[in-house]
Amino acid sequence: MLSFVVRKGKLQIQEERIPRLRPGWAVVRVRLAGICNTDVEILRGYHEFRRTPGHEFVGEVVECADRKWIGRRVVGEINISCQGLGRKAKCDFCRRGISTHCEHRRVLGIIGHDGAFAEYLTLPVCNLHKVPSNVSDEQAVFAEPLAAACEILEQVDLRAHREVAVLGDGKLAQLIARVLHAAGPRVTMLGKHEEKLALARKAGIATAKANHKKRWTLVVEATGSAHGLEQALAMLAPRGTLVLKSTFHGAARLETWPIVVHEISVVGSRCGPFRPALKMLRDGRVDPRPLISRVFPLHEAVAAIRHAQRRGVMKVLLKTQEVLPG
Amino acid sequence: MLSFVVRKGKLQIQEERIPRLRPGWAVVRVRLAGICNTDVEILRGYHEFRRTPGHEFVGEVVECADRKWIGRRVVGEINISCQGLGRKAKCDFCRRGISTHCEHRRVLGIIGHDGAFAEYLTLPVCNLHKVPSNVSDEQAVFAEPLAAACEILEQVDLRAHREVAVLGDGKLAQLIARVLHAAGPRVTMLGKHEEKLALARKAGIATAKANHKKRWTLVVEATGSAHGLEQALAMLAPRGTLVLKSTFHGAARLETWPIVVHEISVVGSRCGPFRPALKMLRDGRVDPRPLISRVFPLHEAVAAIRHAQRRGVMKVLLKTQEVLPG
Numbered sequence: 001m002l003s004f005v006v007r008k009g010k011l012q013i014q015e016e017r018i019p020r021l022r023p024g025w026a027v028v029r030v031r032l033a034g035i036c037n038t039d040v041e042i043l044r045g046y047h048e049f050r051r052t053p054g055h056e057f058v059g060e061v062v063e064c065a066d067r068k069w070i071g072r073r074v075v076g077e078i079n080i081s082c083q084g085l086g087r088k089a090k091c092d093f094c095r096r097g098i099s100t101h102c103e104h105r106r107v108l109g110i111i112g113h114d115g116a117f118a119e120y121l122t123l124p125v126c127n128l129h130k131v132p133s134n135v136s137d138e139q140a141v142f143a144e145p146l147a148a149a150c151e152i153l154e155q156v157d158l159r160a161h162r163e164v165a166v167l168g169d170g171k172l173a174q175l176i177a178r179v180l181h182a183a184g185p186r187v188t189m190l191g192k193h194e195e196k197l198a199l200a201r202k203a204g205i206a207t208a209k210a211n212h213k214k215r216w217t218l219v220v221e222a223t224g225s226a227h228g229l230e231q232a233l234a235m236l237a238p239r240g241t242l243v244l245k246s247t248f249h250g251a252a253r254l255e256t257w258p259i260v261v262h263e264i265s266v267v268g269s270r271c272g273p274f275r276p277a278l279k280m281l282r283d284g285r286v287d288p289r290p291l292i293s294r295v296f297p298l299h300e301a302v303a304a305i306r307h308a309q310r311r312g313v314m315k316v317l318l319k320t321q322e323v324l325p326g
Numbered sequence: 327m328l329s330f331v332v333r334k335g336k337l338q339i340q341e342e343r344i345p346r347l348r349p350g351w352a353v354v355r356v357r358l359a360g361i362c363n364t365d366v367e368i369l370r371g372y373h374e375f376r377r378t379p380g381h382e383f384v385g386e387v388v389e390c391a392d393r394k395w396i397g398r399r400v401v402g403e404i405n406i407s408c409q410g411l412g413r414k415a416k417c418d419f420c421r422r423g424i425s426t427h428c429e430h431r432r433v434l435g436i437i438g439h440d441g442a443f444a445e446y447l448t449l450p451v452c453n454l455h456k457v458p459s460n461v462s463d464e465q466a467v468f469a470e471p472l473a474a475a476c477e478i479l480e481q482v483d484l485r486a487h488r489e490v491a492v493l494g495d496g497k498l499a500q501l502i503a504r505v506l507h508a509a510g511p512r513v514t515m516l517g518k519h520e521e522k523l524a525l526a527r528k529a530g531i532a533t534a535k536a537n538h539k540k541r542w543t544l545v546v547e548a549t550g551s552a553h554g555l556e557q558a559l560a561m562l563a564p565r566g567t568l569v570l571k572s573t574f575h576g577a578a579r580l581e582t583w584p585i586v587v588h589e590i591s592v593v594g595s596r597c598g599p600f601r602p603a604l605k606m607l608r609d610g611r612v613d614p615r616p617l618i619s620r621v622f623p624l625h626e627a628v629a630a631i632r633h634a635q636r637r638g639v640m641k642v643l644l645k646t647q648e649v650l651p652g
Contacts, residue, residue: 093564101564101588155589229582238419238427247583254580256555257372257573259594262427263481266592268585 003052003118004301009043011053011117011302019114019122024086026125027063028074030054032141033116033298033318035308037171037224038247039109043305046249047111054116054318055109058131058140066125075143077127077274078108084124100271117301119320129274132282139281141317142288143274145172146281149179151272152220152243161185161218161241167210167232168223169196171315172245174291176222177205182285185218190235195312199290221245226252229266238262243269291315329378329444330627335369337379337443337628345440345448350412352451353389354400356380358467359442359624359644361634363496363550364573365435369631372575373437380442380644381435384457384466392451401469403453403600404434410450426597443627445646455600458608465607467643468614469600471498472607475505477598478546478569487511487544487567493536493558494549495522497641498571500617502548503531508611511544516561521638525616547571552578555592564588569595617641 001018004011021027034056042049055078061069081102082094091103099105108123109115131140149172158164162185166177169191177200181187188206191197197207208214215237221228222245229252232242236258244266259266280286295317296304308316327344330337347353360382368375381404387395407428408420417429425431434449435441457466475498484490488511492503495517503526507513514532517523523533534540536557547558548571555578558568562584570592585592606612621643622630634642 098565226582239424244582244586247586249583251579251581253577254582255577256552256570256580257575259592260570260573260596261594263594263596265594266585268587268589268591270586270589 001119002299003114005052006042006050009045011043011305013299013302016118018120021063021065022122023065024084024124024126025064025122026061026069026128027120027122028057028059028076029062029120030057030059030116030118030298030320032137032320033057034141034145035305035316035318036145039305040309041247041249042110044249046247049110052114052118053109054118055107056141056144057116057121058137058143059121061128062120064125069125069128073131073137073140074128075131075140075274075278076108076123076129077271078110078144079271080106080108080113080124080127083126117298117318119298129278132278135278135281138289138292138317139287142175142291142315143277143281145175146179146277146286146288147272147274148172148245148270149176149272150276150280151269152176152180153183153276154272155267155269156218156241156243158183158185163188163216164218164220165190165216165235166220166222167228167235168221168246169193169200170222170224171291172224173222174200174314175286175288176220176245178203178286178288179280180220181205182280193312196314199314202290216240219243224248226250230254233258233264236262236264240264242266245269288315292317295319297321327445328625329440331378332368332376335371337369337631339625339628342444344446347389347391348448349391350410350450350452351390351448352387352395352454353446353448354383354385354402355388355446356383356385356442356444356646358463358621358646359383360467360471361631361642361644362471363498365631366635367573367575368436370575372573375436378440378444379435380444381433382467382470383442383447384463384469385447387454388446390451395451395454399457399463399466400454401457401466401600401604402434402449402455403597404436404470405597406432406434406439406450406453409452443624443644445624455604458604461604461607464615464618464643465613468501468617468641469603469607471501472505472603472612472614473598473600474498474571474596475502475598476602476606477595478502478506479509479602480599481593481595482544482567482569484509484511489514489542490544490546491516491542491561492546492548493554493561494547494572495519495526496548496550497617498550499548500526500640501612501614502546502571504529504612504614505606506546507531508606519638522640525640528616542566545569550574552576556580559584559590562588562590565590567591567593569593571595614641618643621645623647
């Protein structure tokens with residue numbers, strides 16, 4: 001099969017065997033894969049991952065011991081935990097039901113397991129979610145980042161906040177703003193790029209320039225930049241909550257006294273639950289399709305990831321060649 | 327009266343009038359004042375405060391419109407809020423009962439109001455707390471930092487943690503460890519200074535060297551250093567809570583991705599409630615007296631603050647000359 005791997009900070013094409021089926025797992029033919037900033041960070045050295053990247057996908061099951069999965073259109077949770085790894089004794093986190101923090105976890109396309117920039121991938125069946133029939137591939141490929149946005153709903157009691165600021169106007173910020181907007185409070189996106197802010201406004205989200213003077217009780221930082229945390233801290237009212245979403249390779253200088261003096265709570269937020277994400281797609285409460293900038297065929301992944309880093313470009317997708325029946 | 331002010335990064339002695347009595351306020355003769363790391367940071371430029379520092383004190387009321395306060399031994403909350411400032415319309419925070427974050431606040435010896443490195447100070451009566459008769463001056467002078475330690479009990483549900491790590495072995499870390507120890511969980515202090523760790527052990531607190539490999543669900547950072555946050559992050563288990571206590575003048579380089587990837591909650595913690603602090607002193611559940619390194623007479627404040635910065639020195643107190651009766 002066609003796949004890509006990370007070599008010396010770049011994607012390299014390769015011909016590889018289709019991954020073999022393991023007990024309790026499924027082999028999935030990838031239909032669409034999404035390029036995320038984390039993939040770009042991986043090329044820069046994040047996690048020192050040297051295999052096939054890609055953790056946003058929609059595909060169809062082509063091999064599975066449990067025959068009812070065959071042919072199903074699926075998305076997949078990316079953290080492969082004790083259960084998926086077939087460990088008899090679960091780790092402390094899996095026992096507590098927090099399998100996204102499994103001590104032994106591998107992460108699709110990020111840590112120790114080949115990802116979705118390939119014609120086929122494998123995942124444990126327990127990681128898979130069936131895609132509702134009214135949700136298109138172009139919507140379903142957003143399930144993973146949408147789930148990450150939904151994680152905020154699990155961590156913060158939105159009822160305590162009439163308003164929320166989303167700092168950043170990129171791909172993840174756009175999804176977060178849409179999820180929060182669907183969940184209730186008035187959402188304002190603060191960003192630098194007029195064309196991206198305009199995209200948010202079309203979804204009913206208020207926007208403002210990032211140097212806005214207002215103080216917020218809840219700010220979600222999704223700039224993807226090293227300076228996002230400091231910027232977000234300056235936007236917060238005393239006793240406010242800051243949800244931190246950006247991961248990047250490197251460090252930033254930070255004055256920490258505002259956290260203490262204003263008694264800010266900073267909440268790190270990573271992967272989230274797929275069920276509410278798929279439900280939002282199914283019910284049409286969030287439509288991520290306007291965020292798609294361009295679709296490349298899989299074999300042009302190198303050009304696609306270059307394109308994804310261009311100014312103003314939002315989500316770039318990789319499409320696997322259709323398999324013709326017969 | 328004798329007092330000290332900050333001039334060009336140093337304490338300077340001066341002769342000043344006794345502050346005048348305002349309606350709703352009291353004039354307090356300072357008996358003992360404590361030197362805190364924040365005072366040292368103020369000399370380094372923190373808050374650009376150029377008046378009389380000192381926010382830890384015990385004293386006696388010498389002037390007050392409400393005569394029942396005269397002669398009472400008191401400690402005082404340091405945040406002077408809308409109520410104390412006599413504002414008719416309370417700010418948003420005061421209305422919500424969070425007067426420590428009052429928008430208009432002045433802070434004794436830190437922001438806009440002269441502090442306790444003087445023979446007399448003034449505070450609104452609503453800031454004062456009577457010292458229980460069985461609590462000595464040497465204990466009562468710790469009420470303010472003990473209250474700051476008690477703030478943690480308001481912010482974190484300790485029942486969710488069987489163990490807690492206190493990072494740092496200085497004055498505030500020692501008080502925090504004692505308060506947490508009194509509150510229930512097993513407390514381990516992680517520090518660099520054997521003689522300070524020994525002091526904690528005498529109070530029944532476990533100790534370890536700071537490079538200990540264990541992962542904790544709750545870490546209180548009280549190093550007073552720019553690197554404390556990064557160190558504390560490395561000690562935390564996924565979904566762990568980090569209480570941040572250190573304030574200092576300056577910035578530190580920080581990799582923020584562990585906060586996101588491990589979904590850490592960082593909770594800033596500043597001033598706290600005096601009532602539980604005084605109750606702990608009254609009931610003998612916390613005894614801070616072993617932390618006193620030396621008592622200087624007030625007029626030697628310059629030497630005292632120099633001494634307070636020496637390696638191994640814990641709490642340094644300033645004692646005002648006794649007023650002889652008659």
